[in-house]
Amino acid sequence: MTNTVDAYAVSADELRAFIERAEQIGAEKRDLSEIEKELMAEAKGRGYETKVLRKIIALRKRKPDDVTIGTAVMEMYKAALGMA
Amino acid sequence: MTNTVDAYAVSADELRAFIERAEQIGAEKRDLSEIEKELMAEAKGRGYETKVLRKIIALRKRKPDDVTIGTAVMEMYKAALGMA
Amino acid sequence: MTNTVDAYAVSADELRAFIERAEQIGAEKRDLSEIEKELMAEAKGRGYETKVLRKIIALRKRKPDDVTIGTAVMEMYKAALGMA
Amino acid sequence: MTNTVDAYAVSADELRAFIERAEQIGAEKRDLSEIEKELMAEAKGRGYETKVLRKIIALRKRKPDDVTIGTAVMEMYKAALGMA
DNA sequence: CACGGCAAAAGCATTC
DNA sequence: GAATGCTTTTGCCGTG
Numbered sequence: 001m002t003n004t005v006d007a008y009a010v011s012a013d014e015l016r017a018f019i020e021r022a023e024q025i026g027a028e029k030r031d032l033s034e035i036e037k038e039l040m041a042e043a044k045g046r047g048y049e050t051k052v053l054r055k056i057i058a059l060r061k062r063k064p065d066d067v068t069i070g071t072a073v074m075e076m077y078k079a080a081l082g083m084a
Numbered sequence: 085m086t087n088t089v090d091a092y093a094v095s096a097d098e099l100r101a102f103i104e105r106a107e108q109i110g111a112e113k114r115d116l117s118e119i120e121k122e123l124m125a126e127a128k129g130r131g132y133e134t135k136v137l138r139k140i141i142a143l144r145k146r147k148p149d150d151v152t153i154g155t156a157v158m159e160m161y162k163a164a165l166g167m168a
Numbered sequence: 169m170t171n172t173v174d175a176y177a178v179s180a181d182e183l184r185a186f187i188e189r190a191e192q193i194g195a196e197k198r199d200l201s202e203i204e205k206e207l208m209a210e211a212k213g214r215g216y217e218t219k220v221l222r223k224i225i226a227l228r229k230r231k232p233d234d235v236t237i238g239t240a241v242m243e244m245y246k247a248a249l250g251m252a
Numbered sequence: 253m254t255n256t257v258d259a260y261a262v263s264a265d266e267l268r269a270f271i272e273r274a275e276q277i278g279a280e281k282r283d284l285s286e287i288e289k290e291l292m293a294e295a296k297g298r299g300y301e302t303k304v305l306r307k308i309i310a311l312r313k314r315k316p317d318d319v320t321i322g323t324a325v326m327e328m329y330k331a332a333l334g335m336a
Numbered sequence: 337c338a339c340g341g342c343a344a345a346a347g348c349a350t351t352c
Numbered sequence: 353g354a355a356t357g358c359t360t361t362t363g364c365c366g367t368g
Contacts, residue, residue, distance in 0.1 A: 012248035018127045019249070022141055025120045029113055033345085036109045043102045052325045054347080056333070057106055073304045080180040081187070081308070096332035103333070113345095121364085135365090136241050138343075140249070146230075157220050164264035165224070165271070186295045190309055193288045197281055197359095204277045205350090211270045219351085222357080225274055285359090293340090306360090 040050045059067065078084075124134045162168075208218045246252075292302045311319070330336075 015248050021123055025116050029116050032109050032113050049325055056329055073301055077308055080183050099332050133241050140245055157217055161224055164267050193284050197284050200277050200281050207273055
């Protein structure tokens with residue numbers, strides 16, 4: 001027979017499982033961040049400017065349309081402000 | 085003989101390699117985020133409050149930090165301030 | 169009569185006003201950071217370890233948070249996980 | 253006569269004063285952030301794209317030289333990658 | 337479905 | 353120049 005204690009125990013196991021899986025995913029993300037950091041350090045050692053590298057990557061990630069639209073609005077605002 | 089064009093070409097290959105490796109890492113991170121999202125959706129379907137789940141996870145991550153900061157000077161300052 | 173030029177001019181004024189107000193706020197923030205820096209320098213001159221000071225401040229900022237998250241569901245989950 | 257208790261008491265007061273001043277500065281910074289948030293919300297309500305607004309502000313904050321140098325390297329990398 | 341709030345991540349500055 | 357913490361940005365989720 002299933003009583004409240006059993007149900008609670010099952011719930012605790014399930015809860016713990018969810019949390020541990022989430023924490024595992026978090027750990028893997030942190031590993032990837034570490035690898036990325038090392039990669040950038042290597043690039044820097046090879047003479048590249050990591051700041052610009054990151055900008056390039058961000059640029060490629062965005063949809064081409066977003067960039068176009070974004071710059072169009074940007075130009076409009078700059079023009080309104082008398083910026084070159 | 086190595087001329088500027090060759091050097092430039094090599095540089096381009098190397099540059100491209102760095103960027104593609106970084107983008108690959110980014111893709112893996114996004115995959116993990118997707119898996120995490122699905123995990124949370126599953127937890128929600130099982131009746132858990134994902135908001136609280138996330139807080140629990142954050143709490144467990146912070147707990148070890150509090151242990152780390154137990155220096156002598158810290159304890160002295162805390163005592164002077166009447167902190168537990 | 170309102171033509172596009174006038175509308176544009178008005179828009180430019182408004183845009184400029186928003187930006188200048190934002191920049192003013194940014195300047196005030198930087199002033200505060202500067203004051204904080206000086207304060208820490210003074211504390212250091214008085215013999216305090218600023219690193220520990222900052223940790224104390226961070227600790228006091230987190231303490232109220234722990235109280236905030238004391239929901240019933242949270243407590244239930246923590247109990248199920250054997251957390252204090 | 254100054255004994256350790258008095259010296260300690262004075263130190264505690266001084267320590268507390270430093271920390272409270274720092275916390276006060278932190279509170280003021282948070283207030284400014286709140287005001288900035290409201291300002292941006294107002295701008296959005298007036299039809300401006302806050303994302304672009306922030307970029308404009310960042311642009312004006314940087315020294316003109318920085319922008320030029322940054323874009324030069326950026327163009328070099330983009331060229332090497334065959335980006336438009 | 338747009339909006340605002342919230343938590344995670346990235347980027348940045350500052351420290352030693 | 354490595355590392356820490358802070359600020360800013362980004363994505364996510366619930367809500368009107």
